[in-house]
Amino acid sequence: MKRLTVAVILLAFVLSSLFCFPVSAATGDPLDDLNFRFPSSYTKLTRDNLSKNSKLVKQLGFTPSSLKNYMKQENIYIIAAGEEAKGEFHIKCTETDFSKQMKSFAGLGSESLTKINNTLFGGNAEACNIGKSDTIYFRTKSRAETAEFYTYQYATVENGKLYSFVYYGDSSDEIDDFMKSLEIKTQKKSNPATVATGILIAVIIIACLVAMGIIVVTIVMDLKNPVEDDLEETEYIRIKRRKM
16 A cells, blocks of 8 residues: 555645644734723723623623623723723724725825714814824714713724724823823735745645645545555465465
8 A cells, every 4th residue: 555655644744834834813802903001990891801890890880791782782892990980991993894995094184084074073073193103083072961071082993993992081181191002003014025925825725735636536546446566465365265
């Protein structure tokens, strides 16, 4: 079964070669692109730790299950609440046809920004940059007549996602400090080296598929047509049995 042995060796070589090339796996968590810092007195709530913070969740007017459902419906990934729930940060993220097409607000001119402001915010937002970042945010501030706090919102599109950072509270310093700490990692455009690497990997994958096909054909041929050495050995065994 020499061909079968060669096929097995070739299969082992193909499989080991595949592990020599890096594979880039994209995650679905939009928080992977964010760096930020909440005030030290705030507790960070995610969809996975609500039961561990049931007391704080109750102060927000929810149960762990109802708050989790609310966060999913509103595309909220993090809620950071202060002591006695006196202040709140909400981090939201979603993908829309608009955000996928826009990719990013960075680099847009005043005319384009004005159109976006009128379309998304009814002309009530202010376009701004925070720190040295190229990210452009639309900032809004509002206060309901019966509320004792303000609502601050910073919204932007980056990496094809619509991000919204909302603060409910009476201290503008807290939202200002948070926004100064915030960084959205922008995904770099493909360069020629990256494209060449992708082509090389594609060629190798195709070669591996061809090799796998050869292996399958070889094994089938070995099963249907035993090699001469195997036939001679079988014949020799039959002769020996006749003499006995």
